[in-house]
Amino acid sequence: EGVQLEVDRGVMRPKTDAEGFLFLPSVSPNRKLVVKVDTDSLRDPFLVPLKKGVTVVANPGGTARIDFAVVTTGEIDGTVFKVEGDKVFPVSGAEVQLLDEDGAVIRDLRSAFNGFYLMEYVPPGKYTVRINPDQLARLNLVTDDLRRIEIEGDGTIRNAQDLTLRRPSERPLPDEGRD
Numbered sequence: 001e002g003v004q005l006e007v008d009r010g011v012m013r014p015k016t017d018a019e020g021f022l023f024l025p026s027v028s029p030n031r032k033l034v035v036k037v038d039t040d041s042l043r044d045p046f047l048v049p050l051k052k053g054v055t056v057v058a059n060p061g062g063t064a065r066i067d068f069a070v071v072t073t074g075e076i077d078g079t080v081f082k083v084e085g086d087k088v089f090p091v092s093g094a095e096v097q098l099l100d101e102d103g104a105v106i107r108d109l110r111s112a113f114n115g116f117y118l119m120e121y122v123p124p125g126k127y128t129v130r131i132n133p134d135q136l137a138r139l140n141l142v143t144d145d146l147r148r149i150e151i152e153g154d155g156t157i158r159n160a161q162d163l164t165l166r167r168p169s170e171r172p173l174p175d176e177g178r179d
Contacts, residue, residue, distance in 0.1 A: 001015075001016055001017060001018045001019075001020065001021075002015045002016060002035065002041065003015060003016045003020070003037060003042060003070075004016075004037075004038040004041040004179045005022060005024070005032075005035055005036065005037060005038060005043045006031070006034075006035070006036050006037070006038050006053075007024065007027070007033055007034070008033055008034055009033050011038050011041075015041070018054070018066035021150050024065075024106050027058045028058065029058050029059060029060040030057065030058070030059075030060070031057065031058065032056070032057055033055070033057070033058065033085070034053055034054070034055050035053060035055075035056060035066055036049065036051070036052060036053030036054050036055050037049040037068050037070065038052070043068065045081045046072050046073050046074075046121070046155050047070050047071070047072055048070065048071065048073050048074070048121050048123065049068050049069065049070050050068075050069040050070070050071055050123065051068060054066050054068075058155070058160070066179070071123060071124055071153060072124075072153055072154060072155045072162070073120075073121040073122055073123055073125055073151070073155070074152070074155055074156035074157055074158065075118065075119065075120050075121075075122060075153035075156075075157045075158070076098070076118075076119040076122055076127070076129060076147075076149055076151070076157075076158045076161055076162055077116065077117060077119070077157075077158070077159055077160070077161065078096075078116075078117060078129070078147070078163060078165075079115040079116050079144065079160075079162050079163075080094040080096065080115045080117065080131065080162070080163045080165065081115060081163070081164045081165065082141075082164070082166065083164060083165070083166040083170055084166075084170070085105070085170075088164075089115075090111075090114050090115025090116075090171055091111060091165060091173070092110075092111055092112060092113045092114070093113050094110065094111040094115070094116060094117075094118045094131055094135070094163070094165070095108055095109075095110055095131060095132035095134075095135045096108065096109055096110070096111060096119075096126075096129065096130075096131060096132075097121060097129070097130050097131070097132050098119055098122070098127055098129055099127060099129075100122040100125065100126075100127060101110075101125065101126045101127075103128075105157075107119060107122075108132065108143045122151050123151065124151050124152055124153045124156075125150070126148070126149070126150050127148075127149050127150070127151065128146055128147065128148055129146075129147040129149060129161055129163070130143070130145070130146050130147070130148070130163070131143050131145075131163055131165065136165070138144055140167065140168070141163050141165045141166065141167065141168075142165070142166060142167070142168050143164060144163070144164070144172060145163040145164055145167070147161045147163070149161065156164045170175060
């Protein structure tokens with residue numbers, strides 16, 4: 001209830017009713033229109049539409065029904081560390097990637113100055129978090145970490161999905177407390 005739509009980059013004033021229905025009269029016929037949910041009108045910041053938008057052509061005298069599924073998203077965070085001998089320190093600029101179930105990279109970002117990364121608004125599904133293999137190869141580093149994560153439809157937050165980098169000659173850290 002209370003959600004607005006964008007039509008051709010303009011937010012429409014009418015809002016959805018209690019059942020989530022909205023009728024838009026006076027739409028220009030025979031013209032392609034891009035219709036999408038105005039995410040600012042969603043009351044919960046973790047709600048996002050599954051589709052970015054839909055292109056429709058309004059027919060004179062007809063109506064078009066467009067359904068927009070809205071889901072509760074989750075978050076994944078962690079810190080990237082590097083091991084050198086007996087020292088462990090955070091790594092800034094590490095290329096952290098989020099892969100879908102099929103292994104396709106769907107999001108990537110760089111770790112902050114303190115090694116921290118945060119992936120927000122992750123839709124429900126099964127994912128893998130890793131460091132970009134190309135960056136590892138360029139820097140002659142390896143990691144034993146591949147985080148397999150499931151985000152459920154309840155706003156799952158997966159904290160402390162830490163990733164550890166090392167030189168190939170360094171020994172891995174013990175598996176204590178690892179996923």
